Amino acid sequence: MKADKTTDKKVQEGAERRARFSRFMNKDAVVGYIFALPFIIGFLGLMLIPMFMSLYYSFTNLTLGRIGHSWVGFANYVRMFNDARFWNSMGVTFRFVFLSVPVRMVFGLLVAYVLTRKYKGVHGYRATYYLPTLIGGSIAVALVWGQLFQRGGVVYNILEMAGIGGVHWFGSPVLALVPLILMNVWQFGAAMIIFAAGIKDIPETYIEAAAIDGANKFQIFFKVILPCLTPIILYNLVMQTIAAFMTFTQAFIITGGGPAEGTNFIALYIYNHAFSWRNMGYASAMSWILLIIVASVTGVILKTSKRWTFYTNE
Amino acid sequence: MKKILKLLVCAAIIAVMSLGLSACSSDDDDDIIHLTIAWWGSQHRHDITQEVLDLFNEQHPHIVITGEFADGTGYFNSLDTRAAASDVWDLFQLGSNYPVYIDHIVPLNEFIASGIIDISNTTQDFIDITTTHNGDIVGISNGVNAWGLAYDPAMFDAAGVPRPVPGWTWADFEHAAITIAEALGHWGMGVFTNDAITMTQFMAQMDVDFWHEDPTQLGFDDPSVMVPYFRMRQNLVMANAMPDPGDAMGITDIEGDPLVFGNSAMAYLASNQFIALANAAQALDSSRELAMTVLPTHPGGQIASDIVSSQMFSISRNSAHPEAAAEFLNFWVNNVEANEILQGERGIPIMEHVRGVLRPQATANIAETYAFIDMLGELGGGTANVLGNPRQAEVEDFLNDNIIDRLVLGMITPEEAAQEVFDFALQVVSFN
Numbered sequence: 001m002k003a004d005k006t007t008d009k010k011v012q013e014g015a016e017r018r019a020r021f022s023r024f025m026n027k028d029a030v031v032g033y034i035f036a037l038p039f040i041i042g043f044l045g046l047m048l049i050p051m052f053m054s055l056y057y058s059f060t061n062l063t064l065g066r067i068g069h070s071w072v073g074f075a076n077y078v079r080m081f082n083d084a085r086f087w088n089s090m091g092v093t094f095r096f097v098f099l100s101v102p103v104r105m106v107f108g109l110l111v112a113y114v115l116t117r118k119y120k121g122v123h124g125y126r127a128t129y130y131l132p133t134l135i136g137g138s139i140a141v142a143l144v145w146g147q148l149f150q151r152g153g154v155v156y157n158i159l160e161m162a163g164i165g166g167v168h169w170f171g172s173p174v175l176a177l178v179p180l181i182l183m184n185v186w187q188f189g190a191a192m193i194i195f196a197a198g199i200k201d202i203p204e205t206y207i208e209a210a211a212i213d214g215a216n217k218f219q220i221f222f223k224v225i226l227p228c229l230t231p232i233i234l235y236n237l238v239m240q241t242i243a244a245f246m247t248f249t250q251a252f253i254i255t256g257g258g259p260a261e262g263t264n265f266i267a268l269y270i271y272n273h274a275f276s277w278r279n280m281g282y283a284s285a286m287s288w289i290l291l292i293i294v295a296s297v298t299g300v301i302l303k304t305s306k307r308w309t310f311y312t313n314e
Numbered sequence: 315m316k317k318i319l320k321l322l323v324c325a326a327i328i329a330v331m332s333l334g335l336s337a338c339s340s341d342d343d344d345d346i347i348h349l350t351i352a353w354w355g356s357q358h359r360h361d362i363t364q365e366v367l368d369l370f371n372e373q374h375p376h377i378v379i380t381g382e383f384a385d386g387t388g389y390f391n392s393l394d395t396r397a398a399a400s401d402v403w404d405l406f407q408l409g410s411n412y413p414v415y416i417d418h419i420v421p422l423n424e425f426i427a428s429g430i431i432d433i434s435n436t437t438q439d440f441i442d443i444t445t446t447h448n449g450d451i452v453g454i455s456n457g458v459n460a461w462g463l464a465y466d467p468a469m470f471d472a473a474g475v476p477r478p479v480p481g482w483t484w485a486d487f488e489h490a491a492i493t494i495a496e497a498l499g500h501w502g503m504g505v506f507t508n509d510a511i512t513m514t515q516f517m518a519q520m521d522v523d524f525w526h527e528d529p530t531q532l533g534f535d536d537p538s539v540m541v542p543y544f545r546m547r548q549n550l551v552m553a554n555a556m557p558d559p560g561d562a563m564g565i566t567d568i569e570g571d572p573l574v575f576g577n578s579a580m581a582y583l584a585s586n587q588f589i590a591l592a593n594a595a596q597a598l599d600s601s602r603e604l605a606m607t608v609l610p611t612h613p614g615g616q617i618a619s620d621i622v623s624s625q626m627f628s629i630s631r632n633s634a635h636p637e638a639a640a641e642f643l644n645f646w647v648n649n650v651e652a653n654e655i656l657q658g659e660r661g662i663p664i665m666e667h668v669r670g671v672l673r674p675q676a677t678a679n680i681a682e683t684y685a686f687i688d689m690l691g692e693l694g695g696g697t698a699n700v701l702g703n704p705r706q707a708e709v710e711d712f713l714n715d716n717i718i719d720r721l722v723l724g725m726i727t728p729e730e731a732a733q734e735v736f737d738f739a740l741q742v743v744s745f746n
Contacts, residue, residue: 061745064395064398065394065397065398065414065415065417065418066704067400067417067418085712085716146563150563150564151561151564168558168560169560170559170560170561171558171559171560171723172723255563256563256715258559258563258715259558259559259563260715260716260719260720261715261716272711275391275394276707276708276711277705277707277711278707279745
């Protein structure tokens with residue numbers, strides 16, 4: 001009998017423990033955290049911790065392949081001010097951003113506008129125009145792009161046949177930027193999709209009202225659609241600007257940063273310092289400066305946006 | 315919920331078990347030594363190296379060696395990551411950039427002294443080419459090569475230029491390249507894959523070293539020694555006798571060299587690359603016959619180029635079994651059967667008895683590389699351990715991708731180029 005009682009008690013205790021555990025597991029917060037755990041691990045392990053480690057390394061002379069490193073204070077940051085190659089890379093990157101982002105946005109907007117008209121097969125067209133963006137970041141496309149613009153490539157030959165004369169794109173540090181900008185513009189799909197969603201969101205009544213008042217297609221586009229789209233334009237502008245600052249693949253694969261460093265984007269220069277020349281400390285310092293610059297540019301865009309964005313619900 | 319918990323528990327058990335198993339396996343097979351080895355190279359190299367590893371495993375049941383391979387860039391990325399974590403493969407391939415990894419290399423002196431590695435079939439000169447100035451033997455050369463020029467004799471004849479002979483000068487070379495370009499309408503010379511190497515040799519022929527044994531110094535203090543090289547380089551591109559930066563960009567490997575396609579008359583290469591180059595050219599046009607010659611020199615200057623180690627395997631400091639690794643090294647350089655598989659793909663073997671077996675088996679293109687090395691030997695070209703610097707890659711990149719481009723595009727003069735390279739190199743080595 002006695003033994004039975006203790007077993008009963010044990011069973012009861014066990015059941016209670018299980019109940020407590022299941023109550024704990026069923027709390028909203030716990031469920032939430034468990035579902036978010038894969039992201040939290042990734043965020044900490046792949047983002048936050050490495051970020052702070054790179055901040056620490058930017059104050060050291062960490063060199064890949066060498067054992068140990070020592071604290072050098074602000075030496076890496078001071079080095080940047082005297083590094084002509086760093087300033088050249090910054091200049092090239094800014095030129096690329098200021099030239100490629102507006103062209104890409106205009107392109108994305110126009111194509112989105114055309115593809116939101118109602119006619120047969122518009123979905124097929126939209127998918128087709130999005131395709132370059134899906135495959136655009138890949139090494140293979142960069143290789144093909146390089147071949148197109150090389151001397152003897154398709155673009156070179158077409159220009160020659162048209163009587164303009166073959167342009168030796170990669171023979172000059174100024175011209176070499178053009179194929180890279182065009183490649184970036186060609187991948188307008190992401191911007192296009194967001195613009196298309198924005199255009200579809202504009203109430204049909206606005207456009208009808210404008211049409212009744214006698215506005216033509218151009219007036220409708222510039223006076224109705226464009227102002228209503230400004231919040232979307234702002235979003236795209238910020239995202240595209242950040243992405244353009246980080247451009248790497250094209251330069252890495254097609255030009256290797258050349259000729260004469262005319263396409264040596266800052267991301268490529270940082271990569272080379274980190275992995276080709278093993279100056280991890282210096283590369284970390286440059287990454288942080290890049291982060292500050294991108295954040296400032298984004299900040300300026302957001303600050304000025306109040307003057308040119310228009311929200312329909314305001 | 316319960317099911318999920320059960321799954322989690324199962325997963326945890328599996329994880330623990332697999333850990334336990336791997337722990338057990340290393341406990342149980344105490345007498346079996348596991349080694350790892352890594353190298354870079356072409357698919358052909360991977361295949362033949364793997365064959366040699368299999369042969370070694372067959373003959374040495376107490377050692378299991380497994381290989382890992384990649385292309386050059388991937389290999390060094392992987393090596394750098396491993397070096398940062400002190401988790402380098404037991405045996406790893408290195409070229410003349412070994413000073414970068416010197417912290418991770420076990421010197422072979424003791425294994426040679428104890429007889430694990432037998433070097434009785436080679437000369438001290440061949441051992442010295444992989445020895446640091448501290449007397450540490452950092453590896454046994456996988457083979458030797460030397461820089462030289464491959465050329466198409468038929469093109470020289472067609473342009474009416476005398477074929478290169480040993481002792482020809484840089485002026486002869488410049489004249490030949492420009493004359494061929496004018497006469498045949500294509501380049502006279504292809505690319506110098508790395509101008510830093512070519513220029514270092516150009517300077518060495520004047521008895522000037524670019525690098526210094528002390529990594530914080532340069533081997534020279536007058537930038538003007540570089541000016542003649544830069545002037546020649548500028549002349550060649552401006553006369554359309556060499557590709558400009560845009561065209562050079564498209565030439566990425568030896569099989570893609572313009573000489574292969576008949577678009578230039580000369581190519582700059584390491585002697586072991588001649589085999590791939592000549593094979594590629596003959597695959598397109600079987601009537602092509604290419605030849606190798608020594609680099610030009612200065613009038614009355616030093617001999618063209620030295621015989622150097624093309625690459626080697628080093629043993630890493632974090633290896634748990636350096637002796638077994640040394641045993642493999644001995645097999646790798648001395649075993650005749652293994653070297654018959656390799657056929658000197660990494661360079662001409664340094665062991666006399668191995669060369670004795672391989673040489674009669676050589677095809678015409680391979681025989682040309684033997685003849686080239688012999689020619690250098692007869693000319694009195696010594697063997698050399700090329701001086702390097704841990705920050706060499708950064709200076710080389712500046713020279714190749716900035717200075718040379720601006721120079722040949724006419725953006726700077728040869729004098730300005732020399733001064734900029736000197737200032738940059740001096741600044742970079744000061745970080746050592």
